Amino acid sequence: MEALAALLAVPLLGGLLLWALGERESAPEANSLFSLGTLLASLVLTAQVVSEGPVMGIYEQFFVDPLNVFLVTLTAFVAFTTSLFSRPYMRIERDKGRMTPGRLRLYHSMYQVFTFTMLLALTTNNMGILWVAMEAATLATVLLVSVYRTPASLEAAWKYFILCGVGIAQALFGTILLYFAAERVLGPEGNALLWTHLDVVKHELEPAIMSLAFVFLLVGYGTKVGLVPLHNWLPDAHAEGPTPISAVLSGLLLNVALYSVIRCKVLADGALGSRFAGNMMMGFGLLSVVVAAFFPMRQRDIKRMFAYSSIEHMGLMTFAFGMGGPVANFAGLLHMTVHSLVKSAIFFAVGHAVQKAGTQVMEDIRGLMKASPTVGWGLMLGTLAILGMPPFGVFASEFLILTTAMSIHPWATPILLVALGVAFAAVFGRVQPMVFGDSRLPRLQHQPALMPVFLHLGLGLMLGLYIPPYLATWYKQAARLLG
Amino acid sequence: MNPISGQVVNLFAAILLLIAFAMLSQRRIVTLIHLFAFQGAALVGSTATVAFATGQKHLYYSAAITLVLKVVLLPWILHRLIRRLNVKWDIETLINIPTTMLVGIVLVVFAFNLALPISQFSQSIARGTLGIALACVLLSFLMMITRSKAVPQVIGFLSMENSLFFAATSATYGMPMVVELGIALDVLVGMVILGVFLFQIREQFDSLDIHHLEKLKED
Numbered sequence: 001m002e003a004l005a006a007l008l009a010v011p012l013l014g015g016l017l018l019w020a021l022g023e024r025e026s027a028p029e030a031n032s033l034f035s036l037g038t039l040l041a042s043l044v045l046t047a048q049v050v051s052e053g054p055v056m057g058i059y060e061q062f063f064v065d066p067l068n069v070f071l072v073t074l075t076a077f078v079a080f081t082t083s084l085f086s087r088p089y090m091r092i093e094r095d096k097g098r099m100t101p102g103r104l105r106l107y108h109s110m111y112q113v114f115t116f117t118m119l120l121a122l123t124t125n126n127m128g129i130l131w132v133a134m135e136a137a138t139l140a141t142v143l144l145v146s147v148y149r150t151p152a153s154l155e156a157a158w159k160y161f162i163l164c165g166v167g168i169a170q171a172l173f174g175t176i177l178l179y180f181a182a183e184r185v186l187g188p189e190g191n192a193l194l195w196t197h198l199d200v201v202k203h204e205l206e207p208a209i210m211s212l213a214f215v216f217l218l219v220g221y222g223t224k225v226g227l228v229p230l231h232n233w234l235p236d237a238h239a240e241g242p243t244p245i246s247a248v249l250s251g252l253l254l255n256v257a258l259y260s261v262i263r264c265k266v267l268a269d270g271a272l273g274s275r276f277a278g279n280m281m282m283g284f285g286l287l288s289v290v291v292a293a294f295f296p297m298r299q300r301d302i303k304r305m306f307a308y309s310s311i312e313h314m315g316l317m318t319f320a321f322g323m324g325g326p327v328a329n330f331a332g333l334l335h336m337t338v339h340s341l342v343k344s345a346i347f348f349a350v351g352h353a354v355q356k357a358g359t360q361v362m363e364d365i366r367g368l369m370k371a372s373p374t375v376g377w378g379l380m381l382g383t384l385a386i387l388g389m390p391p392f393g394v395f396a397s398e399f400l401i402l403t404t405a406m407s408i409h410p411w412a413t414p415i416l417l418v419a420l421g422v423a424f425a426a427v428f429g430r431v432q433p434m435v436f437g438d439s440r441l442p443r444l445q446h447q448p449a450l451m452p453v454f455l456h457l458g459l460g461l462m463l464g465l466y467i468p469p470y471l472a473t474w475y476k477q478a479a480r481l482l483g
Numbered sequence: 484m485n486p487i488s489g490q491v492v493n494l495f496a497a498i499l500l501l502i503a504f505a506m507l508s509q510r511r512i513v514t515l516i517h518l519f520a521f522q523g524a525a526l527v528g529s530t531a532t533v534a535f536a537t538g539q540k541h542l543y544y545s546a547a548i549t550l551v552l553k554v555v556l557l558p559w560i561l562h563r564l565i566r567r568l569n570v571k572w573d574i575e576t577l578i579n580i581p582t583t584m585l586v587g588i589v590l591v592v593f594a595f596n597l598a599l600p601i602s603q604f605s606q607s608i609a610r611g612t613l614g615i616a617l618a619c620v621l622l623s624f625l626m627m628i629t630r631s632k633a634v635p636q637v638i639g640f641l642s643m644e645n646s647l648f649f650a651a652t653s654a655t656y657g658m659p660m661v662v663e664l665g666i667a668l669d670v671l672v673g674m675v676i677l678g679v680f681l682f683q684i685r686e687q688f689d690s691l692d693i694h695h696l697e698k699l700k701e702d
Binding site: 061126128129131132135136139142143146149150151152154155156157158159161162165166169172173175176177179180181183184188192193206208209212236239240 | 539597600601604605617620624627633636640643644647650651654655656658659661662665666668669672673676677680683684687688695696697698699
């Protein structure tokens with residue numbers, strides 16, 4: 001209970017304080033410190049959930065079970081390492097004149113607020129508050145995407161705002177319909193939007209309302225997941241915002257949005273008693289994988305290319321959760337974890353590579369291995385990991401997803417394999433010349449933060465070779481919750 | 484339950500639908516903001532009627548929030564915004580207005596068909612209006628698509644939020660208070676951010692025409 005309160009209070013207070021104090025030389029360290037506090041609170045909370053089972057708090061408005069506690073820890077962890085990465089990154093941006101003190105103040109404050117909204121979305125038990133938190137996360141990131149105030153970043157942020165705003169409005173309509181269905185069973189008092197209560201009575205919810213509600217919820221939150229054809233905002237927002245934000249968008253926000261979808265799926269499955277919700281998710285997921293696999297080869301901008309790779313991986317997870325069953329859910333959760341770790345590591349490496357080259361155009365980034373072996377290796381290993389090369393964790397989860405697909409939906413396997421192959425060829429073909437070859441790239445003014453890159457890649461590697469037993473139990477419990 | 488209050492709610496619903504069409508066809512931004520304020524007022528009226536007819540206390544609060552936020556505060560912000568940005572003039576639409584209206588009618592028919600099977604489950608006195616609420620959502624959506632200036636898009640966005648709010652009171656007796664407060668906060672913060680944004684866009688592009696915001700495309 002106290003851990004839960006601390007988990008939410010630390011980033012919220014951090015955001016307010018960083019705003020109130022204004023920009024100082026020590027703001028990046030303070031930012032990391034608040035993120036560290038959040039991480040510690042999440043670890044205590046995890047220990048509680050592991051030893052005592054699900055935690056409820058504050059008039060049942062908050063609820064932490066094995067499913068969301070693992071995402072809470074992941075979110076707090078990646079938010080912390082990203083804040084470490086952002087220290088040298090933002091100092092270099094400031095020295096280049098792209099960040100003024102006012103913008104840095106906004107950036108640090110919004111970084112904490114954004115972490116807060118994601119943790120609120122993950123821990124809340126109230127489906128209405130979940131919506132409010134997702135919308136607030138959109139608002140916080142809009143400011144972060146447009147922080148450079150260049151024409152392109154303004155356009156990206158405007159597109160992001162309008163598309164996600166409209167998308168999330170659909171999710172609100174879905175939430176209203178969900179409440180409508182629930183109110184008939186639970187009565188009009190405030191409990192009718194609490195997920196734990198809904199979960200108990202999910203078999204009694206009116207199927208006609210629930211199927212419509214799920215469609216709206218999937219389209220709404222799916223916009224934030226970046227599912228094709230609702231993905232248009234995602235590459236722009238990733239490419240034009242600061243790189244630490246691209247890392248947390250890809251690594252965390254998309255996960256939180258997908259988490260919202262799977263919470264809704266559990267309810268829809270119970271109410272409908274059919275595979276309707278799962279089939280919808282499989283359809284959107286498969287479409288996202290296929291479409292996103294063909295885009296990287298046409299990109300010139302390195303961050304756009306990896307943004308498309310995020311769409312592809314989110315599609316794969318959506319597909320896995322759509323298939324359902326213990327193995328596919330396990331694989332989906334594992335994929336969520338390794339994708340977060342590896343993709344944010346890639347963005348860290350990309351961030352420093354772009355700062356070195358002074359451009360995001362891939363043709364102009366050459367010879368990273370010579371100029372800075374650590375950045376080069378980080379990018380190379382990260383790329384291999386995200387493309388599903390063994391022994392990294394992405395290989396393990398993709399293998400599980402593909403074998404499950406093979407046994408339940410054999411028709412989907414060749415489509416997925418071709419898409420993954422195309423993405424591999426495109427992305428590897430682009431990264432290889434950037435990493436090898438001759439280099440005339442200058443040195444960076446500040447020591448790049450490479451510890452987070454290799455920490456994430458190390459964890460991704462570990463999850464591919466060996467999943468610690470407590471982690472495996474935890475995934476299995478979460479997978480069982482999803483049905 | 485009083486049959487007259489049901490009729491009054493239906494009347495307000497009809498007004499909302501008419502306003503949605505009026506917004507779709509309106510070219511002047513100032514009038515658009517007036518229409519938006521009227522829409523908010525109709526929403527307050529219908530919420531208060533439902534509250535009066537059913538004795539649901541929290542609906543009075545939510546009517547009060549709507550009154551403050553959507554009839555007074557947001558229109559005021561919008562008026563200030565267009566005065567400072569000096570954009571009162573005609574709006575170019577991407578599709579001509581008669582065509583837009585025809586598409587709008589099709590959307591209304593579609594919305595009614597979608598809502599009919601589920602509105603029968605509602606216990607609310609306003610259950611017949613779920614179709615209208617959905618139609619208003621879709622019409623606001625259409626308005627956002629067909630406008631090429633930033634401010635009308637924002638108004639379309641806000642009017643969509645109004646329609647969703649109307650849906651919440653017509654299908655159920657409004658969402659729980661804490662959720663409504665959260666939504667109101669999000670809308671307010673969102674509006675402020677959009678306002679800041681519009682200035683930044685103007686500063687960069689010397690115009691609020693979102694044609695300038697179409698540079699980021701696939702090669």
